[in-house]
Amino acid sequence: MITVEEALSRVLALAHPTAAEEVALADALDRVLAEPIRARLSQPPFNAAAMDGYALRTADLADDLTVIGEAAAGAPWTGRPTPRSTVRIFTGAPVPDGYDHVVMQEDVAREGETIRVTQPQKNSNIRMEGSDFKRNSDFDPQRPLTPRDLGLIAAMNHDRVRVHRRPRVAVLAGGDELVAPGTPLKPGQIVCSNDIAIAAMARRAGAEARCLPIAADDADSLLARFSEAQGADLIVTIGGASVGDHDLIGAVTERLGMERAFYKVAMRPGKPLIAGRIGSSAMLGLPGNPVSSIVCAELFMRPLLRAMQGLAADQKLRRAILGRDIAAEGKRQHYLRARLSVEDGEEVVTPFDSQDSARLGLLAQADALMVRPAGDPARYRGDQVSFLPLS
Numbered sequence: 001m002i003t004v005e006e007a008l009s010r011v012l013a014l015a016h017p018t019a020a021e022e023v024a025l026a027d028a029l030d031r032v033l034a035e036p037i038r039a040r041l042s043q044p045p046f047n048a049a050a051m052d053g054y055a056l057r058t059a060d061l062a063d064d065l066t067v068i069g070e071a072a073a074g075a076p077w078t079g080r081p082t083p084r085s086t087v088r089i090f091t092g093a094p095v096p097d098g099y100d101h102v103v104m105q106e107d108v109a110r111e112g113e114t115i116r117v118t119q120p121q122k123n124s125n126i127r128m129e130g131s132d133f134k135r136n137s138d139f140d141p142q143r144p145l146t147p148r149d150l151g152l153i154a155a156m157n158h159d160r161v162r163v164h165r166r167p168r169v170a171v172l173a174g175g176d177e178l179v180a181p182g183t184p185l186k187p188g189q190i191v192c193s194n195d196i197a198i199a200a201m202a203r204r205a206g207a208e209a210r211c212l213p214i215a216a217d218d219a220d221s222l223l224a225r226f227s228e229a230q231g232a233d234l235i236v237t238i239g240g241a242s243v244g245d246h247d248l249i250g251a252v253t254e255r256l257g258m259e260r261a262f263y264k265v266a267m268r269p270g271k272p273l274i275a276g277r278i279g280s281s282a283m284l285g286l287p288g289n290p291v292s293s294i295v296c297a298e299l300f301m302r303p304l305l306r307a308m309q310g311l312a313a314d315q316k317l318r319r320a321i322l323g324r325d326i327a328a329e330g331k332r333q334h335y336l337r338a339r340l341s342v343e344d345g346e347e348v349v350t351p352f353d354s355q356d357s358a359r360l361g362l363l364a365q366a367d368a369l370m371v372r373p374a375g376d377p378a379r380y381r382g383d384q385v386s387f388l389p390l391s
């Protein structure tokens, strides 16, 4: 069995970045830029007043000044300053050349067309041209675009952007016992829950995901479903990955000519994970136990989908204090479902008593996966441990 680290590097090697496509900026939320955005102008495009008040020369601050014009946002003043003059100015207006200071109107006494500065301040109240960003500067945030990013790109004067095409994901759950949610169960049947969760995780990672109809535990049914998945950048199967007589994913993917990257990872939950390439599709075969499939999707599918959009993995282990004593670990790296809390201002991570990989109810209550390396000795309340936050 290979380590989680090795498995992740082999999964990432399966990723081909998707091609670029152009979309309206308004539709680009959560998309990933395929190339940097180059600012088409400097921001501000001119020296701009930051306050409503009067534009003047710093050298004239102590004098009586004559108001010789008015400048507003969108209505610049185009005259030339004369000695001991000032221009009434409003926030956002270009500061006329020749003036280097804007005094807030609250700090000025005005009589007719004459003003006197009553409270001189050091701050010039001018936003200098290009002080936010310069024309031709590049913006390449290396993350799914946030609302703030969209605002910045608009300010750079772009209304369309080139982004990575969303990876196409086909999710295939298999098992004779499975029926769709909402169906009355016959004896021995189980509600199929994993494909819904995995497809939602894929969408949250930027993919276009569809669930194929549930496959039966026979090779023909699985082969038919795989043919429906053609054109997907990633095929994710759920279940049938283990060693039982009905676990057919290994055999069927072999028949389809899969180049296998690995089978089985030294992790808990999720040992019987399979990965590889079938034609132009990457393939991840997740274990059927609901928690195992979701943990494997978090650890492998999400980074793979990010890589397909040109992004690095974003799994950064965090440190916290352990909330209870726990026994020594076995031979597999363990991802324990855990709750986060704050005690005396410090973050505390407390793993649940049960770590059964079928318990979706507990997983839904979890805020974190506490990570324990294989062979980790017993740990005690108050020890420093590592965890991955869950969203």
Ligand SMILES: Nc1nc2c(c(=O)[nH]1)N[C@H]1C(S)=C(S)[C@@H](COP(=O)(O)OP(=O)(O)OC[C@H]3O[C@@H](n4cnc5c(N)ncnc54)[C@H](O)[C@@H]3O)O[C@H]1N2
Pocket: 173, 174, 175, 177, 178, 190, 191, 192, 193, 194, 195, 238, 239, 240, 241, 242, 243, 244, 247, 269, 270, 271, 272, 286, 287, 288, 289, 290, 292, 357
């Ligand atoms: N002799 C051994 N048995 C098992 C081993 C092993 O090493 N030797 N490994 C165990 C581990 S660990 C896991 S994980 C499971 C994974 O097995 P499969 O990937 O083959 O999963 P299935 O057998 O198909 O299903 C397991 C379990 O999960 C339920 N399931 C499956 N798909 C769904 C779905 N889409 N929605 C909801 N629930 C699903 C299924 O009904 C089973 O209860 O193997 C162990 N066995």
Ligand code: MOO
Pocket: 267, 268, 269, 270, 271, 272, 287, 289, 292, 293, 357
């Ligand atoms: O490794 Mo399995 O995924 O524990 O249930």
